[in-house]
Amino acid sequence: MISESDVLRPDWSAPSRVRAFSTTRLGGVSQPPWQSLNLGGHVGDNPESVTQNRRRLAKFIGIEAGHIGWLNQVHGTHVLELTLERLKECPDADASFTREKGVACAILTADCLPVILADRNGEVVGAAHAGWRSLCGGVLENLIRAMAVEPSELIAWFGPSIGPANFEVGPEVRAAFVEQQEESASAFSEQGARSGHFIADIYELARLRLSRAGVSDIFGGGLCTVEDSERFYSYRRDGQTGRMATLVWLD
Template identity: 35%
Template sequence: MSDVEIIRARALHGVSHGFLGRRGGVSTGVVAGLNVGLGSADDPDAIAENRRRAAEAVLPGASLVTLYQVHSADAVTVLEPFEDRLRPHADALVTNRPGLALGVLAADCAPVLLADREAGVVGAAHAGWKGAIGGVTNSAIAAMEALGAERSRIVAAVGPCIARASYEVDAGFFQRFAEADPDNERFFADGKPEHFQFDLEAYVAHRLAAAGLRTIEMLGEDTYSQPDRFYSFRRATHRGEADYGRQVSIIGL
């Protein structure tokens, strides 16, 4: 649909995919726009229409498949559509079956779309800080390999997420990453006393590169600072809003 904004990655050229924001939907109020979050307090009919519009905008005729996301490092292989009420508790999904639109939802966390064109295998991951440090992208890559992909051929794009300038964290958060790997300190910039600014996008890209991927694109879109284009949990929290929307990123064959 022409009014649904679709952001595409050069790295995924030739693969049906799109990072969507809040433009082009039917929801109203604080979640106005293309809210696809089943966990929000939005009108279920509006959410259903938004999910239909999102899938049609990226992969017409495909079945949208999403997860019950729990900030884990778990990945699932999808071979056929399933009902929304049967969504697996996981944060990455992969497939080699045409007609499935794999979707991950986010509202500041990093959506990651992956593809091995030659093998005909695609994947999508929801990488919040917990999933990112836990290895959700590694799990997605391993699940893709189980379907015949080769990590040397897998390309990836990290979509709109909260940027370092908008992502203030405390010393405990910083210490958690530093203890996991001292090199992680480079993803933090000094903030106010006892606080830091965390670069989630760069950290996720680093994890993809460390896993052996050669082509990784970062879109550099900050969800927090662009309220007209993207939903943001942190922005909604700072504004004292009662609810927040979720945007979807989709890939399929």
């Protein structure tokens, strides 16, 4: 079963009725190479194992399994509002938000950056899958607009993602970000990268995008899914692997 030591909880200033955490790879039933708490149904794992893992997750957080809003993430920028009526869908989207109690926004990752948002009054929460394509495309800005709260009233937290020491990208990635926001250049370094490539800090890129949008209270970051194979899945490290979940909901 999932234990408290198997998850990461935000150290942030959100209201007490806002609940959130990221799973690790610990606490499930999946066999190698997906061991053990794989929550992704699209990575080749035994479907029954995924179902059991999702049931364990629902029991751990104390809500019905059908009240977790899983998305079919496509590295895009579409944002979905989650309601009880829409939870049976699994639409193409890379972010979701809700104002309904007991409905969880969920993002699956294995290197990409999961970002959660909550307003200071505890009335709306959201989550985004911020891989570099979605991040550069504006998924965070789209989520902020969809939540319809003044950005200064939002609080953000970063779940675990690939760290800056291991995220090598091509020059086209740097160019895409810098073209949109000159300050993004500070998140790229040639040191440690192959010739013509860059090491990117996706945490810093997300901070810059949120700050420009007006979100100033930003927490989390600093972990690396590639380096910590005991706790985290990493697609870049392992190729075939499982997916962790970052969830946020209103109690």
